[in-house]
Amino acid sequence: MLITDRPIDLNEFTGVRPPENCGGSAYFIGRVRNHHDGKKVKSLFYECYKPMAEKEIKKILETVISETKVKEIHVIHRIGWLEVGDIAIAIAANGAHRAEAFDACRKVIDRIKESVPIWKKEVYEDATHDWVVCQHNNQRSHSHANHTESSHSVL
Amino acid sequence: MKIEVLLFAQLRETYGRDRLLVDLPTGSKVVDALDIVFKEPALMPFRALPLRYAINEEFGAAQNVLTDNDQLAILTPMAGG
Numbered sequence: 001m002l003i004t005d006r007p008i009d010l011n012e013f014t015g016v017r018p019p020e021n022c023g024g025s026a027y028f029i030g031r032v033r034n035h036h037d038g039k040k041v042k043s044l045f046y047e048c049y050k051p052m053a054e055k056e057i058k059k060i061l062e063t064v065i066s067e068t069k070v071k072e073i074h075v076i077h078r079i080g081w082l083e084v085g086d087i088a089i090a091i092a093a094n095g096a097h098r099a100e101a102f103d104a105c106r107k108v109i110d111r112i113k114e115s116v117p118i119w120k121k122e123v124y125e126d127a128t129h130d131w132v133v134c135q136h137n138n139q140r141s142h143s144h145a146n147h148t149e150s151s152h153s154v155l
Numbered sequence: 156m157k158i159e160v161l162l163f164a165q166l167r168e169t170y171g172r173d174r175l176l177v178d179l180p181t182g183s184k185v186v187d188a189l190d191i192v193f194k195e196p197a198l199m200p201f202r203a204l205p206l207r208y209a210i211n212e213e214f215g216a217a218q219n220v221l222t223d224n225d226q227l228a229i230l231t232p233m234a235g236g
Contacts, residue, residue, distance in 0.1 A: 030236050046235070047163060047164055047167075048163075048235070049161065049163055049209070049212075049228055049230070051212050052209055052212040052213075052228065053235075055212060055213075077235060077236070088236065089235070089236050109236050112235045112236050113233070113234065113235055113236045114233070115214075115233065116233060116235045117163065117209070117228070117230050117233055117235075118233055118234065118235030118236075119163060119164035119165075119231065119233060119234055119235075120234040120235070121164070131164050131165045131231070131234070132234040133232040133234060134232070134233070134234045134236075
């Protein structure tokens with residue numbers, strides 16, 4: 001499973017034993033932060049184009065495995081409403097050595113942010129919200145910054 | 156030909172629906188579909204965003220030719236992770 005609308009269980013995720021030829025396992029855990037650009041974040045809503053998002057994640061994993069020579073990579077991304085502190089994404093990369101495992105983790109998260117059709121709406125404590133644009137886009141979509149949470153439609 | 160256009164995130168939220176159908180002449184391109192979609196007053200401001208497109212769940216370009224029953228997704232800047 002690559003995308004889920006249920007809470008990510010870290011014990012379950014990290015409890016999978018890597019292949020015996022793997023001596024290095026690197027994990028990246030992304031959580032909902034309580035602030036962004038000086039605003040207090042109350043919650044996040046992740047939306048995705050699921051069939052395409054899953055295809056793109058699979059392509060990223062294949063490419064990164066090929067580039068880094070790790071033996072395997074696992075990813076799970078949560079969608080729907082998340083609260084501060086909730087896990088949004090978990091990545092595990094298992095390789096023979098630590099260097100490729102760290103490298104693979106970073107490449108996977110960077111590429112997911114760049115090219116997987118998943119969107120994130122931050123809802124702030126002042127009841128405004130904003131659809132976030134990651135740094136690689138170097139700008140923010142601000143067309144709806146003054147809408148209140150109650151005005152949103154949710155999938 | 157009929158093209159189903161999928162909307163996500165701020166486009167879906169603003170338009171109030173997650174898809175619309177557009178009718179185009181055979182041989183039309185993605186950009187022709189966009190010209191129709193962005194005539195919708197609610198969606199017009201979003202054309203200035205750095206948009207990407209997907210045709211039948213694969214990234215495509217504005218100059219790609221569409222075929223009947225294609226599914227065109229308009230992708231605003233993504234922010235997974």
